[in-house]
Amino acid sequence: MSSLSLENVGKKFGSTPALAGVRLEVEPSVTGLLGPNGAGKTTLLRMAATVLAPDSGRIRILGRDPAHPHERVEIRRRLGYVPQEPGFYRNFTAFDFVDYVAVLKDIAERRRRHDEVRKVLDYVGLRDHAHQRIKALSGGMRQRLALAQALLGDPELLILDEATAGLDPEQRLRFREMISVLPQRPTVLISTHQTDDVSALCQRVVVLIAGTIRFDGTPAELAATASDRVWVDADRDERAAVSWRTSAGQFRHIGERPADAQSVTPTVDDAYLLLSGADISARSS
Numbered sequence: 001m002s003s004l005s006l007e008n009v010g011k012k013f014g015s016t017p018a019l020a021g022v023r024l025e026v027e028p029s030v031t032g033l034l035g036p037n038g039a040g041k042t043t044l045l046r047m048a049a050t051v052l053a054p055d056s057g058r059i060r061i062l063g064r065d066p067a068h069p070h071e072r073v074e075i076r077r078r079l080g081y082v083p084q085e086p087g088f089y090r091n092f093t094a095f096d097f098v099d100y101v102a103v104l105k106d107i108a109e110r111r112r113r114h115d116e117v118r119k120v121l122d123y124v125g126l127r128d129h130a131h132q133r134i135k136a137l138s139g140g141m142r143q144r145l146a147l148a149q150a151l152l153g154d155p156e157l158l159i160l161d162e163a164t165a166g167l168d169p170e171q172r173l174r175f176r177e178m179i180s181v182l183p184q185r186p187t188v189l190i191s192t193h194q195t196d197d198v199s200a201l202c203q204r205v206v207v208l209i210a211g212t213i214r215f216d217g218t219p220a221e222l223a224a225t226a227s228d229r230v231w232v233d234a235d236r237d238e239r240a241a242v243s244w245r246t247s248a249g250q251f252r253h254i255g256e257r258p259a260d261a262q263s264v265t266p267t268v269d270d271a272y273l274l275l276s277g278a279d280i281s282a283r284s285s
């Protein structure tokens with residue numbers, strides 16, 4: 001059974017379509033939703049978290065229908081969600097905030113609830129900060145606090161919207177590790193606009209551009225879509241769709257490779273740029 005299933009899902013805000021004809025089955029694994037700003041990632045994840053209903057199409061989450069009030073409650077008990085901009089109560093302590101979310105999640109018995117709150121705070125490394133006010137925590141600690149509340153009750157489905165944004169490289173590494181070694185192995189759906197998150201963390205990557213799915217497969221398969229379309233040279237090649245100077249001082253080019261250029265092994269980054277760059281030229285033509 002899929003953890004999440006979207007059938008021909010569409011959503012508009014005013015006259016602008018944020019998602020159109022999205023079909024997606026998410027199986028237990030770590031799936032990355034990769035796309036530029038405005039692609040519709042947050043809109044899709046809000047639907048997966050039962051916060052937003054689609055205008056058209058059908059969604060099933062953990063085998064249940066989120067349009068049905070009783071089933072929606074069942075889904076919410078089994079789901080963890082880190083929104084892109086978590087709303088914190090700045091004067092709450094870390095402990096009180098997570099405890100409050102635990103009450104909302106219907107963990108009624110106080111002793112069991114407090115044990116659970118301590119467990120998730122320990123997991124994200126906030127044990128020593130549990131009784132500090134949220135406004136006194138660093139940005140990285142707040143990201144971990146957002147993850148802690150999402151882990152309450154061992155969710156079967158974990159939805160993370162840009163959860164690594166704003167973290168420094170060491171914090172990102174730590175965050176990825178926390179996600180990849182979760183003991184209950186939930187289905188994880190994580191949005192990002194950074195390809196290194198996808199390469200490091202995800203078994204599967206779905207590329208969303210302008211509200212439609214443009215690629216769905218493994219990171220290696222995504223990289224392979226740029227095969228034979230990447231080349232390097234000492235000078236900028238005007239025939240490339242996109243080029244940039246690498247740290248080695250050469251220019252890396254992607255696009256329709258000229259016959260006289262030698263192709264190099266593509267990365268996930270190359271393939272993603274090629275996909276999103278192709279979209280820019282399609283839109284401007």
Ligand SMILES: Nc1ncnc2c1ncn2[C@@H]1O[C@H](COP(=O)(O)OP(=O)(O)O)[C@@H](O)[C@H]1O
Pocket residue numbers: 013016017018035036037038039040041042043044
């Ligand atoms: N609540 C909203 N009201 C109006 N427009 C919205 C709203 N939410 C999203 N949009 C629009 O929908 C599109 C997709 O947004 P979003 O899902 O936030 O993309 P992403 O998360 O990939 O950056 C954008 O054009 C955005 O401006």
Ligand SMILES: [Mg+2]
Pocket residue numbers: 041042043084161162
């Ligand atoms: Mg977003």
